[in-house]
Amino acid sequence: xxxxxxxxxxxxxxxxxxxxxxxxxxxxxxxxxxxxxxxxxxxxxxxxxxxxxxxxxxxxxxxxxxxxxxxxxxxxxxxxxxxxxxxxxxxxxxxxxxxxxxxxxxxxxxxxxxxxxxxxxxxxxxxxxxxxxxxxxxxxxxxxxxxxxxxxxxxxxxxxxxxxxxxxxxxxxxxxxxxxxxxxxxxxxxxxxxxxxxxxxxxxxxxxxxxxxxxxxxxxxxxxxxxxxxxxxxxxxxxxxxxxxxxxxxxxxxxxxxxxxxxxxxxxxxxxxxxxxxxxxxxxxxxxxxxxxxxxxxxxxxxxxxxxxxxxxxxxxxxxxxxxxxxxxxxxxxxxxxxxxxxxxxxxxxxxxxxxxxxxxxxxxxxxxxxxxxxxxxxxxxxxxxxxxxxxxxxxxxxxxxxxxxxxxxxxxxxxxxxxxxxxxxxxxxxxxxxxxxxxxxxxxx
Ligand code: SAH
Ligand code: SF4
Ligand code: F3S
Numbered sequence: 507x508x509x510x511x512x513x514x515x516x517x518x519x520x521x522x523x524x525x526x527x528x529x530x531x532x533x534x535x536x537x538x539x540x541x542x543x544x545x546x547x548x549x550x551x552x553x554x555x556x557x558x559x560x561x562x563x564x565x566x567x568x569x570x571x572x573x574x575x576x577x578x579x580x581x582x583x584x585x586x587x588x589x590x591x592x593x594x595x596x597x598x599x600x601x602x603x604x605x606x607x608x609x610x611x612x613x614x615x616x617x618x619x620x621x622x623x624x625x626x627x628x629x630x631x632x633x634x635x636x637x638x639x640x641x642x643x644x645x646x647x648x649x650x651x652x653x654x655x656x657x658x659x660x661x662x663x664x665x666x667x668x669x670x671x672x673x674x675x676x677x678x679x680x681x682x683x684x685x686x687x688x689x690x691x692x693x694x695x696x697x698x699x700x701x702x703x704x705x706x707x708x709x710x711x712x713x714x715x716x717x718x719x720x721x722x723x724x725x726x727x728x729x730x731x732x733x734x735x736x737x738x739x740x741x742x743x744x745x746x747x748x749x750x751x752x753x754x755x756x757x758x759x760x761x762x763x764x765x766x767x768x769x770x771x772x773x774x775x776x777x778x779x780x781x782x783x784x785x786x787x788x789x790x791x792x793x794x795x796x797x798x799x800x801x802x803x804x805x806x807x808x809x810x811x812x813x814x815x816x817x818x819x820x821x822x823x824x825x826x827x828x829x830x831x832x833x834x835x836x837x838x839x840x841x842x843x844x845x846x847x848x849x850x851x852x853x854x855x856x857x858x859x860x861x862x863x864x865x866x867x868x869x870x871x872x873x874x875x876x877x878x879x880x881x882x883x884x885x886x887x888x889x890x891x892x893x894x895x896x897x898x899x900x901x902x903x904x905x906x907x908x909x910x911x912x913x914x915x916x917x918x919x920x921x922x923x924x925x926x927x928x929x930x931x932x933x934x935x936x937x938x939x940x941x942x943x944x945x946x947x948x949x950x951x952x
Contacts (some may be wrong), residue, residue, distance in 0.1 A: 513845040514542055514543065514544050515542070515543050515544075515553040515554065516543060516544050516545065516546035516551070516553050516554070517535070517538045517544075517545060517546060517553065517554040517555075517556060518545070518547075518549045518552035518554070518555055518556065519531050519534060519535060519545075519556045519557075519558060520549075520556070520557050520558070520573060521558045522558065522559050522560040522566055522569065522570050522593070522595075523558070523559070523560025523562065523566065523593065523594065524560065524562070525657060525704065525706055525744060526616070526659075526708075527558050527559075527560060527593055527594070527616075527678075527868050528560060528657070528708055529594070529648070529657040529659060529706055530593070530619055531558045531648055532590070532615060532648040532651070532657070533560065533613070533619055533620065533646040533647070533648050533649075534619050534622065535648075535649035536647035536648045536649045536884060537619065537620070537622070537623055537647065537648060538554070538622075538623075538626075538645075538728050540647060541623060541626060541627070545649075546891075546941055548871045549576060549577065549580060550580065551578050552587070553586075553587055553588065554587070554588045554626070555577045555580065555581075555587060555588070555589050555590070556589075556590045556591075556592065556622075556875050557570060557573065557574065557577070557590070557591050557592070557593070558592050558593040559591060559592065559593035559594060559595035559596055559673050560593060560594050560595060561594045561595040561597075561598045561848065562594070562655075562671075562672060562673070562846075562848075563678060563843060563844075563846035563848075564823075564846045564847075564848075565846070565889065566595070566688045567595060570595060573590075574607060576607050577589045577609070581609045582609075586838065588611045588612065588615070588626070589609055589610050589611050589612075590610070590611060590612040590613070590622060590625075590654075591603055591607075591610050591612075591613045591614075591620070592613070592614045592615070592616070592618070592619065592833050593615075593676075594615075594616060594672065594673070594676035594677070595676075596613045596614060596615060596637075597615035597616060597637055597676040597677075598672060598676050598849065598850070600613075600615075600635060600636050600637050601613075601637075602662070604633045604635065604744065605744035607627045608872050609626075609918050610633065611633055611634075612625045612633065612634050612635075612636075613633075613634075613636070613637075614635070614636040614637070614938075615636065615637045615638075615639070615676065616662075616676060616677055617638070617639045617640050617677070617678065618636040618637065618638065618640070619646065620646060621636035621731050630659070634803070635763050639677075639678035639679070643803070646721050652897070652925070652926075653698070653699055653700070653926065654699060654700055654701045654702065654925070654926035655700065655701070655703075655704070656695045656700045656702070656703050656704070656893075657682060657703070657704050657706050658688060658691055658692060658695070658704070658705050658706065658726065659706045659707070660682065660683055660705045660706060660707050660710060660713055660743075661678045661680060661681060661682045661683060661707035661709070661710065661712075661713050662677060662678070662680070662681055662683075662690055662707070662708075663678040663679045663681055663682040663708065663710070663737075664677060664679075664681040664708035664709055665679060665709070665712070665784050666708075666709060666747065666770060666785075666787075667852075668722075668784055668785055669783065669784055669785045669844075669851060669852035669853040669856075670784060670814065670817065670845060670847075670848065670851055670852075670853040671848070671851060672848040672849070672850065672851055672872070673685065673708055675688055675850055675851075677721075679787065680708070680709065680712065680714055680716070681790065682688040682713050682714050682715070682717050684717065684721045684722075685717065685721050685722075685723040685727075685728055685731065686712070686721055687772045688705075688728065688734065689730075689731055689732070692732050692735050692738060693735055694741065695738075696735050696736060696737035696738050697737070699737075699926070700736065700737075700738070701731045701737065701739045701740060701895065701926065701928070702738075702739065702740035702741075702742065702895060703732065703734070703738055703741055703742070704741075704742040704743060704744065705728070705729075705741070705742070705743035705744075706743070706744065707743075708745065708753075708831045709745070709746070709747045709750065710725060710744065710745065710746050711725040711746040711747060711751060711752075711755055712725070712746070712747065712750045712752040713725040713728060714727070714728065720784055724754065725746075725750075725755060726752075726754035726755045726757070726758045728790055729741060729755070729758040729759075729762060729765055730758055730761075730762055732764070733762035733763065733764045733765055738764050739764055739895075739928060740745065740764055740766055740895065740912065741762070741764045741765045741766060742766050742768065742914070744770055745770055745772060745812075746769070746770065746771065747772070747787075748771055748773075748786075748792070748793050748796050749771065749787050749788050751769075751771060751791075751796045751799075751800075753799060753803075756799055756800055756803045756804065757803065759803070759804055760803045760804055763899075766786055766912045766913070766914065767804060767806060767807040767808060767912050767913050768807060768808040768809075768811055768912065768914040769800055769804075769807055769808070769810075769811070770809075770810045770812075771793075771796065771797070771800075771809060771811055772811055772812040773793060773811045773813055773831060773835075774786055774812060774813060775813070775814065775817060775820070775824065775826040775827075775828050776790055776824075776827040776829070776831030776832070777790065777820070777823075777824035777825075777828060778790045778791070778827075778832055779824060780817050780820055780824050781793075782818070783817065783818075783819060783853075783856075784817060784853070785815075788887070790827065790831065792842050793831070794827050794831070794834070794835075797809065806886075806913075807913070808838035808839075808883075808913035808914055808915065809835060809836075809837050809838055810837055810838055810839040810840060810841075810914070811840045811841070811844065812840065812841045812842075813828060813840055813841070813842050813843070813872060813876075814833075814842075814843050814844075815828070815843070815844055815845065815860075815865055815868045815869050815872055816844050816845040816864070816865035816868060816869075817845045817853065817860070818845070818853060818856035818857065818858050818859055818860065819856065819858040820845075820860055820868075825868050825871075828872065829871065829872065829875055832872065832875045832876055832879060833875060833879065834880065836879045837876060837879060837880060837883070837885050838880055838883050838884070838913065838914075838915070839880050839938070839939065840876045840880075841867060842872050842873055842876060844865050844866075844869055845860070845865070846911045878938075880938035880939070881936070881937060881938040884915070884936035884937065884938060884941065885936055887911075887913075887915070887933045887936055887941055888933050888934065888935060888936050889932075889933065890932075890933055891930050891931065891932045891933070892911045892912070892913075892917065892929065892930070892931055892933060892941070892943075893911065893912060893928050893929070893930060893931075893944060894909035894910065894911055894917045894919065894929055894930075894931045895909050895910055895926075895927075895928050896908075896921075896923045896924065896925050896926065896927050896929060896938075897909050897910065897925060897929070898925045900918050900921055902918075903918075904920055905920075906919060906920055906921075906946075907919055907921050907923060909929075909931075911931075911941065915930055915939075915940070915941050916939060916940045916941070917933070917940070917941045917942075917943065918941070918942050918943075919942065919943045919944055920943075920944040920945065921944060921945025921947075922945065922947070923945060929946075930945070930946045931943045931944065931945050931946070932944055932945075932946055
């Protein structure tokens with residue numbers, strides 16, 4: 507599909523935010539290709555300039571607004587180009603976007619990608635905004651970055667009420683995609699040569715609770731069904747919520763050959779008092795119980811997490827508890843964030859803000875602990891041979907290759923394999939983030 511003749515119009519998409527947005531952008535690109543648009547290498551010269559935005563923290567907003575300035579300049583020089591803004595930031599400000607940025611022609615929320623096509627194919631000359639929450643856009647064709655890896659959306663929205671988080675208001679109520687549709691998509695991807703799928707949702711392990719009848723499946727059952735699809739060698743997912751991390755999911759990891767040995771289990775804080783104020787619905791003990799369950803069945807699995815420092819009212823003692831959990835669990839990696847008040851959230855109205863220098867100091871101590879533990883944990887791979895899915899040449903040294911282990915560690919290695927192959931790599935050394943080694947040429951892995 508798609509025409510690429512000289513008259514074809516071109517688009518340029520800039521994506522901010524999480525994998526959910528990356529995947530939505532792939533689908534925007536797929537849809538635009540189907541409409542006959544081609545992808546422009548830069549914003550300069552594109553007929554359609556799109557931004558897929560994020561609003562999770564304040565710096566996500568400001569980064570995007572700096573980019574929007576360039577679109578304004580280009581539109582000033584060439585008024586017939588179309589500027590579109592989609593995603594979570596657009597959803598969170600809705601029609602205000604047109605007052606603040608009058609050069610924007612179309613704005614749409616995360617559930618409204620398909621409306622972009624409607625806008626582009628209509629004769630509409632006035633600015634349009636689309637902000638309803640609707641059904642899945644899962645049927646839209648995706649333009650994937652790599653032929654052997656794919657994202658698969660299994661749910662949308664979030665029913666949690668974490669007091670710091672803007673996502674429930676930008677992505678709406680949680681709804682699970684029909685399992686038959688998901689499996690059909692996965693089978694189609696496998697037939698196209700995809701070996702690794704990442705199942706996407708805000709809270710993947712609450713998947714299926716809203717489904718009825720034959721389509722009803724729990725998340726663990728879905729993992730087993732995807733595992734049974736021929737040709738899928740690796741299954742990942744993001745993000746699970748600790749409250750829903752039950753034994754059935756852990757057993758699916760232990761028993762399904764394709765489900766990877768990596769679990770991302772967002773902690774947010776190690777203090778039960780702060781967790782309560784965050785409305786996370788688990789406390790420190792429950793979280794550590796989940797970790798013990800995982801370690802019991804999957805002793806070698808990598809565990810990663812998300813942590814927020816400087817939540818309003820976080821005391822030195824609360825922060826020490828977070829450090830204790832970090833020391834005790836020994837994460838293989840963590841994303842660490844400084845609390846950022848978000849419009850419309852409960853936590854944004856809380857007093858007892860933690861002063862900036864204190865947040866900074868806590869962050870430094872946290873990062874030190876996370877990295878030290880991750881470096882220690884990494885050493886268990888030295889001397890072992892791991893299966894690595896090759897992604898391409900190394901970014902720092904094009905003579906070497908780069909890929910990922912099933913534990914989701916980046917692996918930098920000497921070898922001759924092509925992108926998309928899974929090869930055995932003997933690990934010689936390890937830092938907190940990366941493993942280094944060389945391909946074992948005589949033992950091609952599956
Ligand atoms: N649904 C997923 C991802 C949410 S966003 C989940 O629950 O795990 C990813 C991370 O951003 C969160 O886990 C949290 O650590 C961080 N985050 C969200 N809102 C934030 C805020 N207002 N300030 C700082 N960090 C935030
Ligand atoms: Fe936000 Fe909490 Fe939902 Fe994650 S689970 S998206 S942190 S409200
Ligand atoms: Fe950002 Fe929306 Fe994802 S706020 S992190 S793009 S769900």
